[in-house]
Amino acid sequence: EVHPVPLQSVVPDAGDPIVVGFSQLGSESKWREANTASIVEAAKEAGIQLHLQNAEQSQKRQFAAIRSFVAQQVDVIVIAPVIQTGWDAILQEVKQAGIPVIMLDRAVEVTDSSLYVTLIGPDFYEEGVKAAKYVIDKMRNHEGPVRIAELAGTVGSTPSIDRGRGFRDTIASQTDLVIAQSMPADFTTTQGEVVMSQFLSGPKEQWPDVLFAHNDDMAIGALKAIEQAGLKPGEDIIIVSVDGTRKAFEQMVAGKINAVVECNPLLGPQLVQAVSEIMAGRMLPKRMVPPEDIFTQEMAASELESRKY
Numbered sequence: 001e002v003h004p005v006p007l008q009s010v011v012p013d014a015g016d017p018i019v020v021g022f023s024q025l026g027s028e029s030k031w032r033e034a035n036t037a038s039i040v041e042a043a044k045e046a047g048i049q050l051h052l053q054n055a056e057q058s059q060k061r062q063f064a065a066i067r068s069f070v071a072q073q074v075d076v077i078v079i080a081p082v083i084q085t086g087w088d089a090i091l092q093e094v095k096q097a098g099i100p101v102i103m104l105d106r107a108v109e110v111t112d113s114s115l116y117v118t119l120i121g122p123d124f125y126e127e128g129v130k131a132a133k134y135v136i137d138k139m140r141n142h143e144g145p146v147r148i149a150e151l152a153g154t155v156g157s158t159p160s161i162d163r164g165r166g167f168r169d170t171i172a173s174q175t176d177l178v179i180a181q182s183m184p185a186d187f188t189t190t191q192g193e194v195v196m197s198q199f200l201s202g203p204k205e206q207w208p209d210v211l212f213a214h215n216d217d218m219a220i221g222a223l224k225a226i227e228q229a230g231l232k233p234g235e236d237i238i239i240v241s242v243d244g245t246r247k248a249f250e251q252m253v254a255g256k257i258n259a260v261v262e263c264n265p266l267l268g269p270q271l272v273q274a275v276s277e278i279m280a281g282r283m284l285p286k287r288m289v290p291p292e293d294i295f296t297q298e299m300a301a302s303e304l305e306s307r308k309y
């Protein structure tokens, strides 16, 4: 599917740098730090003038940033939206101003899909599917019901919603796999530890066999709580998380995390390419998904050195 770019914004004056306003949703995780760095670096290399505003998890702050970009009449607005809903009115304002919008990383639910040109971001549903397939295979010889604990991400965010759905849809046919505990931990290490210790505060029979963490930072926080409870992460509790940060690879090498589903934050080059296409008046696909893998403990050591984030 392609989407025509509003024409009034595609003809820059010769010699002027392209100006991009970028509303980043926050700095909650290693993934997010890598994502911001990738965009800053790619913009710099391409000679794009980047106006970056960090919303620190607040949709309201994102609205304020977007309005300031409109007031500055930037050429393109890039939004990494903290949650999925509530974007129609602000995107209508941007459309009225004739500024093309690129959604980055997370998706939005809007009634009019012409409100943005393209979404450049990972397939979070597929990430949930991959995590579930790993768990099904890993636990195939486990006797009795397998109790799964889930550390979910930010409530209402696409990665949390879609990873949760992908995981649940995939285990649905496996009657012995049960999600026994599930709580949001905001994609942060601190909350990962807090919520995991809550999961382990009940009687031992209720402790999980498997932890599915929606990102590496929460899994790393959970490791502390698991060790605090006298358990061996990676053995007593099988752990699968999402992102593929260097820190998570180190924990895989140490045997404490069993598998990591990759979620690629290095979206800068693809974003810069898309901005140039828009400025040249060319069409873009409505959705662009970076390639992603899954890594297990067996592969971790050889991959560690080449991890870029």
Ligand code: AHR
Pocket (backbone or CB within 6 Å): 028, 029, 030, 031, 032, 105, 106, 159, 187, 214, 215, 216, 242, 243, 263
């Ligand atoms: O939207 C991508 C997710 O947000 C990453 O998986 C997580 O680490 C980040 O905070």
